Amino acid sequence: MSKFLIVDDEADLRDILRFVLEAKYKVEILEAGSGEEALEILRQHPDIEMIFSDYGMPNGNGAVVFNYNKNAKNIPFFLFTGATLEDCEGIKDFHKTHIKNCLIGKPFEDDFLFTQIEKAIPNISNDQSLTSTHDYKRLPLDFVAEYVHYSPAVYIKLSDRFIKIFHRGDLQSSDDIKKYLARGEKFCYLQKNDFKEFIFQITDEIQKKVSAKAPTAGSVDKAAMDTALYLQQACKIFGIKEAQQRIIHACVESCVKNLHTPPKLQEFAKDIFTKNNYLGAHSLFSIHISYLISRNLNFDFFGQQLLDKFTFAGILHDISLEEEEYSEIFDTNHPKFAKLTALSKEKLKQHPNESAKLSMEIRNVPQEVATIIREHHERPDGSGFPRGLGANAISLLGAIYIVALKVADFISVRAEALSEESFDNLRLELKSELLQNYYHGQFRKVVDAFLKGIDMY
Ligand SMILES: [Fe+2]
Ligand SMILES: [Fe+2]
Numbered sequence: 001m002s003k004f005l006i007v008d009d010e011a012d013l014r015d016i017l018r019f020v021l022e023a024k025y026k027v028e029i030l031e032a033g034s035g036e037e038a039l040e041i042l043r044q045h046p047d048i049e050m051i052f053s054d055y056g057m058p059n060g061n062g063a064v065v066f067n068y069n070k071n072a073k074n075i076p077f078f079l080f081t082g083a084t085l086e087d088c089e090g091i092k093d094f095h096k097t098h099i100k101n102c103l104i105g106k107p108f109e110d111d112f113l114f115t116q117i118e119k120a121i122p123n124i125s126n127d128q129s130l131t132s133t134h135d136y137k138r139l140p141l142d143f144v145a146e147y148v149h150y151s152p153a154v155y156i157k158l159s160d161r162f163i164k165i166f167h168r169g170d171l172q173s174s175d176d177i178k179k180y181l182a183r184g185e186k187f188c189y190l191q192k193n194d195f196k197e198f199i200f201q202i203t204d205e206i207q208k209k210v211s212a213k214a215p216t217a218g219s220v221d222k223a224a225m226d227t228a229l230y231l232q233q234a235c236k237i238f239g240i241k242e243a244q245q246r247i248i249h250a251c252v253e254s255c256v257k258n259l260h261t262p263p264k265l266q267e268f269a270k271d272i273f274t275k276n277n278y279l280g281a282h283s284l285f286s287i288h289i290s291y292l293i294s295r296n297l298n299f300d301f302f303g304q305q306l307l308d309k310f311t312f313a314g315i316l317h318d319i320s321l322e323e324e325e326y327s328e329i330f331d332t333n334h335p336k337f338a339k340l341t342a343l344s345k346e347k348l349k350q351h352p353n354e355s356a357k358l359s360m361e362i363r364n365v366p367q368e369v370a371t372i373i374r375e376h377h378e379r380p381d382g383s384g385f386p387r388g389l390g391a392n393a394i395s396l397l398g399a400i401y402i403v404a405l406k407v408a409d410f411i412s413v414r415a416e417a418l419s420e421e422s423f424d425n426l427r428l429e430l431k432s433e434l435l436q437n438y439y440h441g442q443f444r445k446v447v448d449a450f451l452k453g454i455d456m457y
Contacts, residue, residue: 002124003028003045007038007053007065008080012179017052017080019165020110023158025117026125035060039068048075049121052104055081055088063090066097076100076120080108107183110158136162136189138325140276141181143229144188145174150201155189156180162189186276199233203243206230210250220258224287225272225280227251228315232279232327235319240361248362251315255284256307259291265411265454266423273415279318279327282408287314289404289450296449297400305366306397312365313372313401320354322347330409331377332385349385352377372401380440391441399446403438407450427454 004027008014011033018029030045032038036059042048051069055062062079067090069077076098081087085094085103094101100120104113118124136155144154151171155162165180165188180188190198209223227247234244268288272281290310299306318327326348329337340348356374359365375398378384380391384402394402410430411418418426434447 001026001028002049002121003030003047004050004052005030005032005038005041005045005048007032007035007051007057007062009033009054009057013054016179016183019156019163020113020158021052023156023161023163024110024114024126034058035062035064038065042068042073046073048073050076050078050117052078052080055079055083055091061090063088066091066094070097074098076102078102078104078113078116078120080104080106082106136191137195137233138187138189138323139195140229141177141185141188142275143226143277145177145181146226147198147202147205148172148174148177150198152190152194152198155191156185157187157189168194195233196237199230199237202230203234203247207243207247207250210247210254212254215254215258217258217261217263220254221263221268221272221284224251224255224284224315225275225277228280228283228318229277229324231315232319232321232324235358240358245362248312248315249364252308252311255287255311255314259288259307259311262288262292266418266420269411269415270418273412277324278412279321279324282327282405282412283314283318285408285411286317286401286404287311289407290314290400292453293400293403293446293449296453297445309366309369309372309397310401310404312359312362312369313376316359316362316369317355317373317376317401318351319358320351322351326351330405331379331383349377353386368395368397371395372398374398376401376405378402380438380443391443394442396442396446399443403434403443403446403450406434406438430454 002025004021006014006017006029014031018031021027021029030041030048032041034057038053038060051065053062053065062081066077066079069075074097079088079094081103082105085091094103102116102120104116148171151169153164153168154166154171156165166176206227210227212219212223231244231248238244269285272284275281287310291307294306321327322344326336328334329348337345337348352374356370359370359373375389375394378387378389378394378398379402380394382388382390407430410433411426414426431451434450438447
């Protein structure tokens with residue numbers, strides 16, 4: 001097994017590099033927090049094969065380590081810096097000193113780093129201990145960050161391997177997770193049994209969040225997003241029991257109260273769609289858009305319990321999905337759909353029916369909710385699933401919800417780049433998309449109502 005030395009004064013950065021290296025190779029990693037410490041370790045461990053060093057550090061910078069190595073051992077030296085070599089005072093003839101020395105930018109690209117390491121040590125052994133994806137369940141990192149005190153063992157997937165980043169009990173605060181978020185990681189994985197336990201443990205907390213006495217609009221939104229994701233996971237583990245029923249009702253109640261103060265669409269979209277909980281975000285977004293459309297159709301909300309219906313549909317429509325990530329599959333042209341097995345494709349096409357059935361197990365849910373859910377992947381041109389209904393065979397509430405989901409899908413994929421100006425263009429693009437593909441039969445008035453409303457946001 002190769003032995004590497006990582007030198008960096010920031011423990012977080014050492015952690016990240018360690019986990020990237022351990023994910024890919026069978027290696028033993030030693031760490032130093034300063035140049036001086038690095039020299040000490042290099043003296044004690046003559047079998048170290050490579051050095052990965054930061055430049056700017058107190059108590060001996062990267063140049064100290066570089067020059068010691070140059071004179072004593074001259075093993076491959078990888079320098080991590082956001083600057084250029086000329087800016088690194090004390091380092092001369094970097095590439096001439098050893099042909100395999102390498103300058104790595106900060107932040108570094110995993111693939112570039114791996115290629116350079118494999119050039120330096122061609123016989124380095126890859127860690128072949130692959131574990132199957134089926135043994136793990138994916139969750140958004142920022143979701144887990146909210147419930148860290150249950151501290152399950154947490155993994156990250158890297159080059160098809162699952163790397164344990166926290167042992168059970170190690171996770172102390174959400175800050176522990178934030179450093180992975182800052183590095184661009186979006187999801188983590190729990191082993192199946194841990195996952196079940198985790199979902200069980202967070203049930204009470206989800207219940208508390210949705211039943212908060214004096215909530216803010218933001219906390220209602222957040223709780224609704226968490227709830228949608230929680231329900232999709234929990235219903236597979238426990239079914240819909242009393243605890244889940246209470247959560248659903250509390251969530252609908254708080255969302256409906258909140259609907260009367262509509263958010264500013266652009267900021268709202270940017271905020272919720274960048275949280276990596278797509279299932280929760282599109283559920284919440286579709287509820288707001290359904291409300292906007294119904295308001296412009298001059299519907300009587302209270303007489304028809306309309307807001308309740310859309311809110312139930314919003315948080316329940318994808319509850320039967322096999323995996324949370326399949327909620328992104330808006331239609332069968334989605335690239336994720338093509339990658340599914342035949343069985344998963346079939347399950348996906350049936351999820352509107354399955355979710356509708358589950359919704360009927362919940363007490364006091366208005367009947368039309370099942371209809372809306374059953375129709376949520378139908379399309380006005382008849383290309384949808386599971387039934388391929390045409391525009392006039394779809395119920396009016398179903399049509400409203402379908403357009404709302406279309407808007408959510410359309411905006412979500414553009415959310416990261418949303419700004420005041422781009423929002424104007426996006427409105428035009430969305431308008432032409434809706435007029436082109438959704439302007440059939442009774443969908444016309446739904447589309448018109450949406451377009452009338454979007455100008456106000
Ligand atoms: Fe769906
Ligand atoms: Fe959905």
